[in-house]
Amino acid sequence: MIRITFAGLVALLISSPAFAFLETFLEQGEWRGETGVEYRYFKDPGEFGQSQHDVALRLGAEYFTSWNDGDDLFTFYPYLILDSEDSERTHFDIREALWIHVGDSWELRSGITRVFWGKTEFINLVDVINQEDLVDDDDEKLGQPMINLSLVHDWGLFDFYLLLGFREQTFPGPDGRLRSPLPIDSDAARYSSDTGQNDVDFAVRWQRPLNDYVDMALSWFSGVDRDPWFSFNYDLSNPMLVPNYQHKDQLGLELEYLYEGWAVKLEAVGARSQREDYWAAVAGVEYSFYGVFGSNIDITSITEFMRDSRDGSAPGYLEHDVGFGGRFNFNDEFDTSILGGILWDPDTEEKVVSVEFERRINANLFLEIEAVSVLERGRVEVDDTNAEIIADLLSSPVFDEDAFAYNEVFDFLVGLLQEEGIDIIFDDQFGVDVLQQLQSMADPSRKISIIESDDYIQATLTFYY
Amino acid sequence: MKYMKNKKSFTAIALLALLGVATAQAETPEEKGYNIFKAAEDQDEGYGDSESDMLMILKNKQEATSEREMSTKNLEGKGEEGDKSLMVFLSPRDQAGTALLTHQHKNRDDDQWLYLPALKRVKKIASSKKSGPFMGSEFSFEDIGGQSLEDYTYKYLRDEPCHDGLECYVVESYPKDENSGYTRIVTWVDKEHYRTVKAEFYDRKKSHLKTMTASGFKQYKDKFWRPEELLMVNHQTGRSTVLKQTNIEFDTSLSDSDFNKNSLKRARY
Numbered sequence: 001m002i003r004i005t006f007a008g009l010v011a012l013l014i015s016s017p018a019f020a021f022l023e024t025f026l027e028q029g030e031w032r033g034e035t036g037v038e039y040r041y042f043k044d045p046g047e048f049g050q051s052q053h054d055v056a057l058r059l060g061a062e063y064f065t066s067w068n069d070g071d072d073l074f075t076f077y078p079y080l081i082l083d084s085e086d087s088e089r090t091h092f093d094i095r096e097a098l099w100i101h102v103g104d105s106w107e108l109r110s111g112i113t114r115v116f117w118g119k120t121e122f123i124n125l126v127d128v129i130n131q132e133d134l135v136d137d138d139d140e141k142l143g144q145p146m147i148n149l150s151l152v153h154d155w156g157l158f159d160f161y162l163l164l165g166f167r168e169q170t171f172p173g174p175d176g177r178l179r180s181p182l183p184i185d186s187d188a189a190r191y192s193s194d195t196g197q198n199d200v201d202f203a204v205r206w207q208r209p210l211n212d213y214v215d216m217a218l219s220w221f222s223g224v225d226r227d228p229w230f231s232f233n234y235d236l237s238n239p240m241l242v243p244n245y246q247h248k249d250q251l252g253l254e255l256e257y258l259y260e261g262w263a264v265k266l267e268a269v270g271a272r273s274q275r276e277d278y279w280a281a282v283a284g285v286e287y288s289f290y291g292v293f294g295s296n297i298d299i300t301s302i303t304e305f306m307r308d309s310r311d312g313s314a315p316g317y318l319e320h321d322v323g324f325g326g327r328f329n330f331n332d333e334f335d336t337s338i339l340g341g342i343l344w345d346p347d348t349e350e351k352v353v354s355v356e357f358e359r360r361i362n363a364n365l366f367l368e369i370e371a372v373s374v375l376e377r378g379r380v381e382v383d384d385t386n387a388e389i390i391a392d393l394l395s396s397p398v399f400d401e402d403a404f405a406y407n408e409v410f411d412f413l414v415g416l417l418q419e420e421g422i423d424i425i426f427d428d429q430f431g432v433d434v435l436q437q438l439q440s441m442a443d444p445s446r447k448i449s450i451i452e453s454d455d456y457i458q459a460t461l462t463f464y465y
Numbered sequence: 466m467k468y469m470k471n472k473k474s475f476t477a478i479a480l481l482a483l484l485g486v487a488t489a490q491a492e493t494p495e496e497k498g499y500n501i502f503k504a505a506e507d508q509d510e511g512y513g514d515s516e517s518d519m520l521m522i523l524k525n526k527q528e529a530t531s532e533r534e535m536s537t538k539n540l541e542g543k544g545e546e547g548d549k550s551l552m553v554f555l556s557p558r559d560q561a562g563t564a565l566l567t568h569q570h571k572n573r574d575d576d577q578w579l580y581l582p583a584l585k586r587v588k589k590i591a592s593s594k595k596s597g598p599f600m601g602s603e604f605s606f607e608d609i610g611g612q613s614l615e616d617y618t619y620k621y622l623r624d625e626p627c628h629d630g631l632e633c634y635v636v637e638s639y640p641k642d643e644n645s646g647y648t649r650i651v652t653w654v655d656k657e658h659y660r661t662v663k664a665e666f667y668d669r670k671k672s673h674l675k676t677m678t679a680s681g682f683k684q685y686k687d688k689f690w691r692p693e694e695l696l697m698v699n700h701q702t703g704r705s706t707v708l709k710q711t712n713i714e715f716d717t718s719l720s721d722s723d724f725n726k727n728s729l730k731r732a733r734y
Contacts, residue, residue: 034558104722107727116586150727152722157727212574259591260591261591263591288594290594291596291646294670296597333523333530333602335601363558364558366559462559464557464558464561
């Protein structure tokens with residue numbers, strides 16, 4: 001595929017009218033670059049011997065040009081991240097390679113780009129177009145090849161997407177921090193029979209204001225679920241989790257009500273896949289105080305409630321959580337801002353706090369500092385007795401689907417009991433540890449949620465030129 | 466504008482016109498103030514659309530501390546519609562591509578959307594943010610956003626010579642919106658062309674907060690006056706902001722389709 005494109009490009013280049021076109025094309029355009037240096041310090045050494053320090057270099061270049069009086073636009077944004085510790089974090093991606101053609105009340109966007117859908121702050125359930133670039137940073141996404149037709153109509157804005165190919169999620173490698181206890185073998189990714197890396201997926205979104213205060217968006221997605229579920233590789237000498245991708249149909253709803261300093265937001269999805277039918281929702285209230293105490297500072301308080309009908313097997317850890325946040329915008333010439341947030345799971349008492357600070361140093365330099373701490377690491381089903389966990393494990397429908405897994409775990413369990421005796425099941429500490437390990441091995445659900453409690457502070461200095 | 470379509474006030478205006486000279490004397494200071502601003506608005510009627518580049522220089526008491534470059538597009542509202550504007554930031558570089566879309570409305574709060582290119586996210590801005598500073602400058606969102614005639618009540622104060630030998634009307638205006646950062650604005654409007662040459666802004670505590678002066682007026686299309694430079698001085702902090710407008714062009718064939726959420730996202734190009 002790449003070879004064909006390349007040959008086509010060469011053929012284009014040697015034809016002189018095309019060359020003349022390209023010449024003006026490149027002359028008119030504008031290049032911009034950015035280099036970011038990121039340093040992370042982890043409070044504790046990694047549970048699996050990973051380093052406490054991590055330096056990463058981000059290199060991005062952006063090219064823009066337009067022709068036909070601005071009716072045709074092209075942007076190109078290659079991006080590279082180099083990580084000192086984790087070879088899985090080091091990667092190259094084309095974030096954008098997009099041609100936009102603007103018509104009277106429509107736009108056709110062809111190429112690679114990133115798309116954002118959503119209203120809320122802590123999580124964006126409806127945002128399904130792009131794959132998350134998990135190893136890079138929060139909110140980072142991998143470029144998605146697509147053709148997107150956007151229609152501006154009296155009834156609102158309609159976007160139709162043909163998504164060409166599927167991008168797999170990126171995961172930290174064994175040497176990376178913020179990884180799951182069992183490393184993820186992304187090279188061994190598996191696809192359900194109706195999906196694959198060359199899948200052509202479809203999505204549509206309709207957004208419009210309902211009145212002066214309420215904005216609404218409805219979306220439909222039919223394609224490869226961006227969030228995989230994980231199965232165990234059943235290799236006890238090199239235990240790893242294997243990402244499994246499958247087809248998903250998802251209906252999404254977004255609502256936003258703005259009035260004075262108030263914002264009330266909702267995102268909800270109903271989804272159906274081979275494995276499960278589920279729903280998830282996040283609803284929140286924000287209130288902004290503008291110019292507090294006669295200063296220029298704006299403070300926004302954010303409260304959001306998150307719920308996922310899959311509970312513990314939901315991807316990520318925001319399945320029944322409450323998020324509280326505070327954003328301080330200093331509105332100074334350095335665009336100083338501070339964002340603090342806490343996520344709390346009332347059931348498991350899991351608590352994660354984060355603080356982000358941003359400030360411009362000068363016209364070309366921007367500083368970001370972020371600290372994340374897991375105050376309380378939620379333990380799954382810690383109240384259950386070990387015997388109950390085993391019973392749950394063995395009666396879980398997952399084992400019916402996959403006899404191989406059942407046998408493997410059963411053998412492991414029998415072997416363990418023979419070696420350690422039946423009492424191991426009732427041993428408080430050892431039992432739970434072993435069983436948790438067992439569970440993460442055998443339960444082909446999304447155990448990535450058990451991320452090691454890596455408290456860290458991160459500083460990023462980005463230079464623009 | 467809706468008052469113009471009201472039959473009763475139409476009759477009233479016709480009657481006043483008939484009374485001729487007598488009306489000028491009968492005009493209350495409130496009416497005269499309103500009429501001056503109405504005349505200023507009429508001066509700008511029919512500008513159609515325009516584009517320009519802007520440079521904003523932020524200064525503390527002693528020196529310039531930072532700069533921002535923007536480019537703007539404006540479209541005059543047709544009929545009952547308000548004006549539309551699109552402003553995109555080119556520098557500082559970390560903000561490049563950040564864009565602000567404004568749809569002015571005559572009888573309700575304006576709609577404003579901000580595009581954040583790093584997140585590819587469009588956020589609607591709450592109208593109560595209007596009194597806040599715009600990009601860390603001494604201009605607030607309401608100073609930048611443009612106002613409709615009906616957003617204020619007015620009171621004519623006096624005639625006064627203003628700079629460069631111009632004769633000015635001095636008019637006080639009072640924002641109707643309680644989210645405004647001002648309690649009153651004193652404006653010097655030149656008698657010949659109805660241009661705002663100076664304005665003093667009084668904050669919610671009624672003390673003198675800022676003074677804006679406009680200079681370097683140039684006329685476009687034989688009708689429309691635009692200042693080359695606006696200077697806003699904050700008397701309480703000693704900080705100031707210079708806003709320079711260059712490359713002003715009219716009739717750039719802009720239309721409604723250049724002022725929607727799609728065009729906001731590609732404003733950078």
